[in-house]
Amino acid sequence: MSEAAPSPVAEVAGLTLRYGKVTALDDVTLAIPSGRMVGLIGPDGVGKSSLLSLLAGARIIQEGEVRVLGGNLREVGHRRRVCPRIAYMPQGLGKNLYPTLSVEENLDFFGSLFGHDATERDRCITELLAATGMLPFRNRPAAKLSGGMKQKLGLCCALIHDPDLLILDEPTTGVDPLSRRQFWDLIQRIRGDRPGMSVITATAYMEEAGRFDWLVAMNTGRVLATGGPAQLLEETGASNLDEAFIALLPEAKRGEQVAVAIPPRTGDGEIAIEAEHLTMRFGDFTAVDDVSFRIPRGEIFGFLGSNGCGKTTTMKMLTGLLAPTEGRARLFGQEVDARDMAVRRRVGFMTQAFSLYSELTVRQNLELHARLFAMEEKKIPDRIEEMLARFDLKDVVDSLPGALPLGIRQRLSLAVAMIHDPEILILDEPTSGVDPVARDGFWRSLGELSRKDGVTIFVSTHFMNEAEWCDRISLMHAGKVLVSDTAAAIIASRDCDTLEDAFVRYLEDAIGEVEPPSDPVAVPDSPAAASSEAPVPDGFSLRRLLSYSRLEALQLRRDPIRLTMALVGSLMLMIVVGLGINMDVENLTFAVLDRDQTTTSRDFIQDIAGSRYFTERPPLSGYDDMDARMRSGDLSLAIEIPSGFAADVARGREVEIGAWFDGANPTRANTVQGYVQGMHASWIMRKTSEVYGAAALAGNFELVTRFRYNPDIRSIVAMVPAIIPMLLLMIPAILTTLSVAREKELGSIINFYVTPVTRSEFLLGKQLPYIGLALLNFLLMMGMAIVFFGVPFTGSFIGFALAALVYVTATTALGFLVSVFISSQVAALFATAMLTMIPAVQFSGLIDPVSSLQGFGRVIGEIYPTSWFVTAARGAFSKAFGFSELVQPMFAMALAVPVILGLAVAFLKKQER
């Protein structure tokens, strides 16, 4: 295995990568031997992930050259050829998996992207699952798998196409020791079977790195050293890789070269933390099962276990965040009660993720916490100074935490947790991702707190060397404590050399499984093995397209809020608009101040009161009454008829009727004005003919107004053909934009970057389910319009439905076009709503015909699909358009589809920036 390989599997030269001002990789030149197990080591944020994503072809190369598997990755053709031979598993537990899909559905999706047919896939999946011991979980959603299982599933997904180069980015971070060991055994077995396969992996665990063939030590975007583990140890003269790594760092960064030494604890104090048969169930899932322990004052008590084994839940019960289903937790002999604020003041808590306010400065964070713990205001400044000095934060006091390196942030978290001088400190994985130097410093602080200040410390960790610094350790698995003792006693109890070995034994006993199935791993038999040399299926593949359609449909089905939006969103909005935006003004209230009280005056009032537009209210008693009632909105119209009105009318003397109407809402006021004027005019006509005889009425001409298409002028009839195009634009476009933005935000877009799926397959595949949904929505809305709202439909239904199909194809494509430029879901949502709706409302002939627009608006109006669909909708609903009249709008919209989709495909990036 140590033979020099003929040619490197990957070479980089002068590789530099910047994210804005941050330089992630700084002029890296490196040749990675093939057929080896290569490890990238170094703390978080030194450029490991960036380098791996570049090697996988997932990221655009900014400067420098990257050659992988014998070709330049800058060349699109080469990328397309090699991507089926590379498998890439990005960092983060299950980052490239689809959480709502089951284990099998995930694998099936990846298999179909690489061109396997259904029976091959099924066989392949079964074999892979059997080899990794995951068969029993075949139907479990990926989100509900433990960390170790997620990583195994990720590996299965990567192996399904039988790659020549396997790139794994921190595959074992956050995974328990046993799963970690199983994971590497699995990789070894696969390699044993396919010796030609190269593996490049990043890890934060130096213990693991010792098993690799060849290592690359990285720091701040540069390569510190390369070589086999033994070689690195020899060169630095260190006894382990942790020390070797520190020795490789430039002098300035090494910090104090003092090994962490925590003096032994003296004397048994009172019991600070006590758990008695703690049990926590969520539904039928038992997260914590009968856990008991007692921790005396001043002890450092370590908690080990995989992600999801119940560590965090136990800690939450200890702090009163969760009430245990059974059992009791006591702090200082007092039962933990979430409502008891006094106990909380004696405890400091540091949660798993960095959980300080990134929008507050270091000092503001400390101040806020001091105040929340109700410290005396005048003592706060001194205490903050003390904390700043103790945790070495003076230089960064006015910085925002987000700008600080992880190690300093952890110290800040500790300072915040200590601000109120608690007697117990509960720390949930405080050092995940922190580099070894900062970790040592952190533990020195913990040692000091415990031994000097007598603080009881309860800490969880994944690191074995940290576990050894604890006074006692508990190992947790699946909600149970397996063992709880000093490190030495645990090692001795299982006759092992190291703590890790001892833990693995305990875990194996707990699971009741000695060694995973020893049959050779499934991969070699996979049908893709043969195809690894075969040419990549080039060009368009319907199967890949449909696999994205299926994926999208499955995901949508399992997201209740998006599904609601997709299915009934438009229906709901249609009801709201149909019922709410009603321009028919009816039942306007009015009252009269009748100072005449004659038949003539009552005749005038009767004309108004008798119409369907107005409802009469009790008469007015005077101007004050009128003011008060109009002010409260009780009256829309007030009429005053002067005294002597009847007599004046009879004699043909000039007389004036007063009318006041509420102008607050001008639209409504205009209508009121129109109605009153009209009624007044017709009353005069009638009176005139009574007074002067019918001949006096003869006018000049007659204007015959025909309200076409909607003779009763019902606003719903006008509204529905306008609202359907709006809703079929906005909602489908938002959903398609979200479908791409979600992938970008959650990280699964990486699958599009590194698999052979093409841009058009990706977009069209995603589009299909949304077109289907939009059509379903269309039918529902039509039903609603015709049955519920009673809008007459006079044209050709088939023609209109076809037009709708073309239209939603265009609107869903429009969503993709927006999504190409946007990476966050929230921005996608608002941008799509704005960008698609503004042209639709303003320039699509909803209010003014496109023909009356000028300039830019006219151009938009002529090409925007909504204009054409509005014409089609009005025509089909009200103007009796047959199929032939609908052909023109259909054709115009059909022209837009390839243009929009083409633009979206052209702008879509097949690699990350």
Add this chain to the structure above:
Amino acid sequence: MNPKNVLNLGIKELRGLLRDPIMLVLIIYAFSLSIYTSASSSPEALANAAISIVDEDQSHLSSRIVSAFYPPWFVQPGMITTTEMDDRMDAGMDTFALDIPPDFERDVLAGKMPAIQLNVDATRMGQAFTGSGYIQQIVTGEVSEYVAKYRAETSLPVELALRARYNPSLDPGWFGAITSVIESITMLSLILTGAALIREKEHGTVEHLLVMPVTAGEIMLSKIWSMGGVVLCGSAFALVVVVQGLLEVPIHGSVPLFLAGSVLMLFAMTALGIFMATIAGTMPQFALLTMLVIFPLQVLSGAMTPRESMPEIIQMIMLAAPNTHFIILSQAILFRGAGFETVWPQLLALLIIGMVLFWLALQRFRKFLG
């Protein structure tokens, strides 16, 4: 309940908001530019209406009528033939088509009462109604003026003195400005509080808070006062500087009374924001939910069209929404100068709705945390 915790946590929220440029831009935009544009761009009743004319008379009178239609109320009318008329209207190119029959002038002068036909595309509701009224007036005016020298008219001298109160010139910008202030208040109170809670959840800081000596109620109240306060200041600014100052819209009632009403409205809406955030869980889902909730709230509350013309059942349901009461209250105070004696029922309703929503949100919030 410790008021000092509520105060300190609220200050933290405000500091967080100060560091969120997108939200700040949204707040500033919503209370300045958005109001200004929606008030100054409110269209007049009729603008650029598309009209075509079939002139079969080709007389002096008919050309007078044709030349009476001009921008900005109408587009320059297109002269078309009878056969084109229906096609153009079917294709949605014209809203109005006026057909002047042959021998129109002669028949008018002879007192034969000839008929002019006006075709209106009634699928363009808003324009159809007001536009046909305008056209009637214009044509009548032209014809009367033309024939005035030949005949005198007889009519009863009964005048109607119509006066619009509160907005004498019926300037749609006034209404647009106030409606826009109300919309901004609704939207921001919901989004700011909901987003503040979701941000904490996504950053894991909510859990962190809960291990400290603060209660769920304190956390919720701190978000309500801080985000509500921001919106309140914004609306006061919008009302005094933008609406009264820049747009010169006269406000008849008491601004303090309106702001007091806003406080109750904000209490209810921020509680609703928290409630929705606990349902959504993530930012994108919250944004989707917001769209589904805000739209009906605004459309059905009477802000756009009068409540009276909605079906009874909708009117009843919407009584449960804070917007409905807030809109009644703000229109009464700001337009009609109503005082406390008029709007107390709305204030009371807002208070009750706010307390119910707060209680519901607190229940959900506790569950959300556990």
